Amino acid sequence: MKAIGVTIDGDEPELLDVPRPEPAPGEALVRTLRVGVDGTDHEVISGAHGGYPAGEEYMVLGHEAVGVVEDGNGSGLEAGDVVVPTVRRKPNGETNEYFRRGEPDMAPEGEYVERGIVGGHGFMAEYFTSPADSLVPVPENLAEYGMLVEPISISEKAFDHAFATREPFDWRPESACVLGNGSLGLMTLWMLGERFDRTYCVGRRSRPDPTLDIIDDLGATYVDSRETPVDEIPAAHEPIDYIYEATGFAPHAIQTVHAIAPNGVGSLLGIPESWEFEVDGGDLHKELVLHNKCLIGTVNSHVTEFEDAVDTLEEMPDWLLEELLTTVATPENVGPAFEDGDDQIKAVVEFDSL
Amino acid sequence: MKAIGVTIDGDEPELLDVPRPEPAPGEALVRTLRVGVDGTDHEVISGAHGGYPAGEEYMVLGHEAVGVVEDGNGSGLEAGDVVVPTVRRKPNGETNEYFRRGEPDMAPEGEYVERGIVGGHGFMAEYFTSPADSLVPVPENLAEYGMLVEPISISEKAFDHAFATREPFDWRPESACVLGNGSLGLMTLWMLGERFDRTYCVGRRSRPDPTLDIIDDLGATYVDSRETPVDEIPAAHEPIDYIYEATGFAPHAIQTVHAIAPNGVGSLLGIPESWEFEVDGGDLHKELVLHNKCLIGTVNSHVTEFEDAVDTLEEMPDWLLEELLTTVATPENVGPAFEDGDDQIKAVVEFDSL
Numbered sequence: 157m158k159a160i161g162v163t164i165d166g167d168e169p170e171l172l173d174v175p176r177p178e179p180a181p182g183e184a185l186v187r188t189l190r191v192g193v194d195g196t197d198h199e200v201i202s203g204a205h206g207g208y209p210a211g212e213e214y215m216v217l218g219h220e221a222v223g224v225v226e227d228g229n230g231s232g233l234e235a236g237d238v239v240v241p242t243v244r245r246k247p248n249g250e251t252n253e254y255f256r257r258g259e260p261d262m263a264p265e266g267e268y269v270e271r272g273i274v275g276g277h278g279f280m281a282e283y284f285t286s287p288a289d290s291l292v293p294v295p296e297n298l299a300e301y302g303m304l305v306e307p308i309s310i311s312e313k314a315f316d317h318a319f320a321t322r323e324p325f326d327w328r329p330e331s332a333c334v335l336g337n338g339s340l341g342l343m344t345l346w347m348l349g350e351r352f353d354r355t356y357c358v359g360r361r362s363r364p365d366p367t368l369d370i371i372d373d374l375g376a377t378y379v380d381s382r383e384t385p386v387d388e389i390p391a392a393h394e395p396i397d398y399i400y401e402a403t404g405f406a407p408h409a410i411q412t413v414h415a416i417a418p419n420g421v422g423s424l425l426g427i428p429e430s431w432e433f434e435v436d437g438g439d440l441h442k443e444l445v446l447h448n449k450c451l452i453g454t455v456n457s458h459v460t461e462f463e464d465a466v467d468t469l470e471e472m473p474d475w476l477l478e479e480l481l482t483t484v485a486t487p488e489n490v491g492p493a494f495e496d497g498d499d500q501i502k503a504v505v506e507f508d509s510l
Numbered sequence: 511m512k513a514i515g516v517t518i519d520g521d522e523p524e525l526l527d528v529p530r531p532e533p534a535p536g537e538a539l540v541r542t543l544r545v546g547v548d549g550t551d552h553e554v555i556s557g558a559h560g561g562y563p564a565g566e567e568y569m570v571l572g573h574e575a576v577g578v579v580e581d582g583n584g585s586g587l588e589a590g591d592v593v594v595p596t597v598r599r600k601p602n603g604e605t606n607e608y609f610r611r612g613e614p615d616m617a618p619e620g621e622y623v624e625r626g627i628v629g630g631h632g633f634m635a636e637y638f639t640s641p642a643d644s645l646v647p648v649p650e651n652l653a654e655y656g657m658l659v660e661p662i663s664i665s666e667k668a669f670d671h672a673f674a675t676r677e678p679f680d681w682r683p684e685s686a687c688v689l690g691n692g693s694l695g696l697m698t699l700w701m702l703g704e705r706f707d708r709t710y711c712v713g714r715r716s717r718p719d720p721t722l723d724i725i726d727d728l729g730a731t732y733v734d735s736r737e738t739p740v741d742e743i744p745a746a747h748e749p750i751d752y753i754y755e756a757t758g759f760a761p762h763a764i765q766t767v768h769a770i771a772p773n774g775v776g777s778l779l780g781i782p783e784s785w786e787f788e789v790d791g792g793d794l795h796k797e798l799v800l801h802n803k804c805l806i807g808t809v810n811s812h813v814t815e816f817e818d819a820v821d822t823l824e825e826m827p828d829w830l831l832e833e834l835l836t837t838v839a840t841p842e843n844v845g846p847a848f849e850d851g852d853d854q855i856k857a858v859v860e861f862d863s864l
């Protein structure tokens with residue numbers, strides 16, 4: 157079957173001919189519809205992230221997928237069910253406490269593989285197999301955008317964890333800010349617009365720009381970090397009750413502490429490389445303490461957060477989904493899905509349709 | 511009446527003769543039993559912290575107190591009730607949303623005064639007045655150690671906030687570490703011993719030392735940070751599920767992120783001065799994200815946490831309380847309560863007894 161992957165010697169995505177997988181007991185065979193591309197895929201391709209499946213010379217890409225069950229294989233899923241796969245799987249098929257609890261997203265390194273990222277083939281192929289309990293049903297009418305469930309689930313988890321930190325007191329937040337104007341940032345900005353009175357989005361782009369148009373259309377305020385660094389947002393606009401970082405720009409972790417309002421919380425989601433720089437560690441520490449602030453990192457997500465993401469996707473306006481999806485590439489001409497220009501917001505590779 | 515305070519021109523605690531306060535409507539008059547001394551008092555004395563009550567040339571010290579109601583003044587408290595006062599009060603007597611919610615500890619700067627710390631007289635006097643809803647009843651048998659309720663309440667709040675951050679998943683922590691071996695650190699170490707399988711306490715002292723003896727007696731492991739910096743605790747001992755920082759040493763905030771186990775949380779309580787130093791901000795950020803870690807600051811506490819602290823004090827073993835209390839000074843000879851040698855753990859000034 158056709159698959160898009162990287163080979164050990166390669167440095168770009170290639171169309172590969174690989175064996176069609178056979179579902180093991182408990183697994184379903186899924187016919188792939190669409191697979192999204194994100195920054196992690198670019199890191200996998202450049203070798204900055206991930207690792208090949210054991211003993212393999214290539215890895216199939218893709219961790220944001222939607223497909224339709226081809227063969228339920230006695231797993232409880234029926235042929236024709238539209239499903240989205242979660243990403244983490246048991247390492248070497250051996251379970252552990254995190255998988256037993258249904259929380260593989262909380263497993264430390266070494267206790268999981270991630271399909272299409274580290275140690276496991278991804279979903280960017282005509283078919284994939286998956287344990288049925290790692291497949292989340294999606295209504296048929298969402299099939300076209302189902303590959304967005306995975307990234308949305310990342311924000312569902314970030315919100316769950318961040319807002320739990322404010323549960324011990326009567327938190328009455330009004331403002332939220334997303335750092336980063338990629339597709340995840342923009343979807344998250346919409347999600348925050350449903351929860352907060354005023355939203356902001358930080359980027360480094362000049363108008364005209366399609367992402368800045370979306371920020372405007374979402375009723376959010378665009379903050380150009382070349383003019384207003386994140387820690388100057390309180391002075392330029394207002395202190396922010398909730399900040400969601402999706403840039404992977406290391407200084408943003410520190411600046412977030414200064415940009416959040418008293419009793420606020422900052423979610424970190426980016427994964428920067430090592431980078432030493434000067435920080436006022438005393439001010440950082442004092443600011444966290446004296447204003448009851450919290451900085452919380454989250455990674456990945458699990459089934460219940462995928463389920464929440466399905467609900468969120470269902471509520472997202474059509475215009476937003478249409479504007480986000482800038483490229484639908486074919487496996488035979490996959491290049492445009494991996495281009496990363498300012499016109500690109502979200503690209504997918506389409507293998508089939510319902 | 512006798513009071514211990516600092517004057518605007520002074521730089522050490524003095525015995526003052528000040529007017530006995532009259533309770534306003536809703537306030538009770540309290541006869542002071544004991545008042546504890548902590549690091550904040552030393553900061554207030556040195557001028558590094560706080561500010562004098564408006565229009566006053568002196569400030570009465572002390573924010574950790576226990577007393578007995580002298581005159582309930584129709585407030586619902588009865589003469590003879592043993593009580594502990596909370597610390598934050600309305601600024602200029604004007605209420606605000608935080609006080610209305612019973613959460614003055616969540617008020618940002620400017621929205622509170624702190625008795626004995628900033629903008630309000632403390633409790634280190636023969637009598638004090640307080641709104642009755644800022645007085646927490648204490649069983650008579652705890653009167654001798656009631657001044658410990660305030661510091662314990664600080665840890666109750668820190669725990670409430672820190673453990674809430676781990677509620678969204680099935681957290682199964684085993685190890686905890688206190689940074690700091692002062693009286694607050696040692697009481698917190700006991701509290702953590704009730705909740706965690708293995709506890710550690712970080713200090714910078716050599717044996718023989720009375721605080722290290724207490725660490726031993728609590729069954730905890732002492733970590734000398736001169737030999738094992740905080741971020742090397744995982745290699746030397748184990749990654750720590752919960753770290754409680756009570757040193758105010760700014761690098762500890764950063765090191766805590768590296769010392770906590772995957773899915774762990776670090777509470778910050780110290781209040782360092784501004785201090786620039788080099789940090790690997792990329793590693794810090796990545797570590798928070800990839801391992802779902804959380805860093806949370808908390809300050810002060812409110813009535814329900816004082817009530818929890820009363821329960822905790824009741825459970826604390828007598829031997830610990832006896833070993834912690836190294837000095838009971840009189841108002842007339844208060845000097846020993848403000849000495850800060852290695853033999854001093856907790857000092858109090860005693861005004862009266864039941």
